[in-house]
Amino acid sequence: MPRNIKQILIWLLFGFIIYAIITSPERAADIVQAVWDIIAQGFRNIGQFFNSLID
Known part of the structure; x- marks a missing residue:
């Protein structure tokens, strides 16, 4: 994706x-x-999974 389009999409998302926060x-x-x-x-x-592997 060209840099300009990516930057525009990021600014639109921001x-x-x-x-959304203001309204x-x-x-x-x-x-x-x-x-x-x-x-x-x-x-x-994930912690529970690794804990069950250890036990």
Whole structure:
């Protein structure tokens, strides 16, 4: 992908994120919390997997 197009898409994504936060901060916070929960659960599952390998 050409550099200019990639940079434009990144700025559009950044602008959309800012717009979403400004127009609905509660919903944006809920989305961030849900994403964080998914990431944290993934790390817990990986830790549990390796722990079960050790046992």
